[in-house]
Amino acid sequence: MNPKLFWLITAILLVSLHRAEAQEPSSTRQTAKLYRIGVLTNVRATNPEASRLWSAFRQGLSERGWIEGRNIITEYRQAEGQLERFPSLAAELVRLKVDLIVAVSSLGVQAAKQATSQIPIVMIYAADPVGGNLVSSLARPGANVTGPTFIVSPEIVGKYLELLKEAVPKLSNVAVLFHEDTRPTFLSEAQAAATVLTIKLHPFEVRSSNDLESAFAAMVRERANGLLVLPSPFAFAHAAQIADLAAQKRLPAIYGFIQSVEAGGLMAYEASAPEMFWRAATYVDKILKGAKPADLPIEQPTKFEFVINLKAAKHIGLAIPPNVLARADKVIK
Numbered sequence: 001m002n003p004k005l006f007w008l009i010t011a012i013l014l015v016s017l018h019r020a021e022a023q024e025p026s027s028t029r030q031t032a033k034l035y036r037i038g039v040l041t042n043v044r045a046t047n048p049e050a051s052r053l054w055s056a057f058r059q060g061l062s063e064r065g066w067i068e069g070r071n072i073i074t075e076y077r078q079a080e081g082q083l084e085r086f087p088s089l090a091a092e093l094v095r096l097k098v099d100l101i102v103a104v105s106s107l108g109v110q111a112a113k114q115a116t117s118q119i120p121i122v123m124i125y126a127a128d129p130v131g132g133n134l135v136s137s138l139a140r141p142g143a144n145v146t147g148p149t150f151i152v153s154p155e156i157v158g159k160y161l162e163l164l165k166e167a168v169p170k171l172s173n174v175a176v177l178f179h180e181d182t183r184p185t186f187l188s189e190a191q192a193a194a195t196v197l198t199i200k201l202h203p204f205e206v207r208s209s210n211d212l213e214s215a216f217a218a219m220v221r222e223r224a225n226g227l228l229v230l231p232s233p234f235a236f237a238h239a240a241q242i243a244d245l246a247a248q249k250r251l252p253a254i255y256g257f258i259q260s261v262e263a264g265g266l267m268a269y270e271a272s273a274p275e276m277f278w279r280a281a282t283y284v285d286k287i288l289k290g291a292k293p294a295d296l297p298i299e300q301p302t303k304f305e306f307v308i309n310l311k312a313a314k315h316i317g318l319a320i321p322p323n324v325l326a327r328a329d330k331v332i333k
Contacts, residue, residue, distance in 0.1 A: 035066075035288055038093035038119075039076045040112055041104040042083065042233045049259045056274040057102075060281025066288070079108075081209070081237040083181065086111035094119065100287055102280060105233040106132050107181060113145055120293045122283045123147035124276060127231060128154060128183050129298060138298045146293040148279045149300055150231070150271055154185040157230065158193030163269055163306065164226055164254040165197050167324050175224035175251070176203045177215060177242065179234035186230045199226075209238050216245045224251060231256030231270075239263045243312075250316040258307050261332065266312045271301030305329045 043050045058068070066072050075096055077089040090111040093101055100120045103112040109123040113134065127150045129135045136142035138149070165171050176190055187203060194201045202222045204215040219227065227246055229235050235242065236257050243265035246253040255261065255268040279299060286296060309332040313320050325331060 033071070035072045035100070036096065036098045037072055037074045037284065038096065038098035038101040039074055039104075040086065040090055040093060040101055040108045041076070042079045042081065042086075042108065042237050044078045044080055045076050049262060053273050053277045057277040057281050060278040061284060064281065064285040066281075066285065072288075081234075083107055083233055083237075087114065090115035100284060102284065105236070106134065106183070107233050109134050109145060113143075117144055119144065120287045121145045121147075122280050122287065122293075123149070124280045125150045125233075125236075125273075128185060131185055132183065135298060138300070140294065141296065141298055142294050144293050146296040146298055147283050148276050149298050150276065154183065154189040156269075157186050157189040157228075158196075160228055160254050160256065160269055161190065161193045161197055161199065163267060163324070164228065164252065165199065167254075167267060167308075167320055168226055168252045168318065169321070171197075171199060171226045171252075173200050173202060173222065173224045174226040174228055175219040175222065176201050176228045176230060177235075178203065178205055178230040179232040180205060180207050181234065182230045182232040190228060190230070201228075206234070209241060212238070212241060212245055216249050216251075219251065220249055227251040227253035229253060229255045229260065229265075235260070239265070247312060247315055252313075252316060252318050258305060261307045261309045261312075264312055265309060266316070266318070267306070267308050269304060269306050272303040272305050275303050276301060307332065 045054050068074060075098060077093055079085040079089060086107055094115045101112045102122045103109040104124045106126045109121060109126045112121045121144055123145060124147060126134060129149050130137060135145050178187060191201055202224055204218060206212055206215050229242060239257060239260040240263040243260055243263045247264060253266050255265050256270055258268045258270050261268040283296060287293060306328050307330045308320060308328045311332060
């Protein structure tokens with residue numbers, strides 16, 4: 001072929017391709033969709049403890065190629081201790097037409113589920129999702145909710161009492177602090193464990209932070225020599241206030257959240273929260289890639305952490321037995 005003719009044909013083809021690309025709709029050329037993730041939580045994400053957990057979540061996402069501002073945008077909605085705000089915040093995320101909702105705590109998941117049956121929901125910190133009617137079963141959730149669950153089963157409450165008994169050998173009267181929204185099975189399991197351990201329980205229900213001081217005053221009148229704080233969104237949101245009151249009343253206490261110990265509480269036994277948030281990111285990844293929540297089995301925690309605060313023990317005059325200290329995953333000195 002004549003060289004001049006060859007270059008003329010090549011030039012014409014290049015111009016034609018360029019014009020075709022210019023006329024192609026932008027939606028066709030764009031390969032990466034920007035997904036909008038809604039986060040429904042109780043505690044403000046900038047809270048020191050919460051920030052650590054959300055960092056684990058973002059790390060899990062980034063390891064799978066999901067980067068904030070590049071292919072995902074996160075919309076945070078925080079109740080900040082006002083649990084009655086969950087339904088309105090969930091409805092707000094639905095109006096934003098998010099692609100997926102990450103809901104923290106059983107109450108958050110419940111509010112999100114009531115707000116939408118179409119948008120996928122990944123739960124974190126949801127206790128007893130089957131008993132709480134959040135899903136049909138752990139193996140096949142069956143609707144638009146899935147994710148890692150917080151507690152293996154209500155029997156974990158017995159573990160709380162066992163650890164408290166080991167730390168306080170003369171334990172006999174235990175106050176049980178619970179919120180009105182705490183799962184009823186937690187209290188029944190506590191009563192069953194107390195019978196085995198020959199401990200008398202004194203349940204105290206609170207509905208708001210305004211009830212805490214009177215509840216602790218009543219614990220003293222009942223001569224409680226130990227305290228079990230059942231896990232709930234309320235206990236998480238008011239961890240510092242509860243730990244402070246327990247210290248004032250010199251009550252050895254065990255909690256279901258490590259945050260409570262970091263806020264000054266004595267002991268906590270909890271499923272590893274950072275791992276749970278990291279695992280939640282794997283669910284987000286699968287769903288954004290096309291998986292259906294109904295088909296993703298709910299994972300139960302396999303890693304637990306037992307934390308002891310020796311500063312808190314010293315403050316209330318409690319000597320933690322060496323065998324209990326040896327079992328701790330972390331000791332705050």
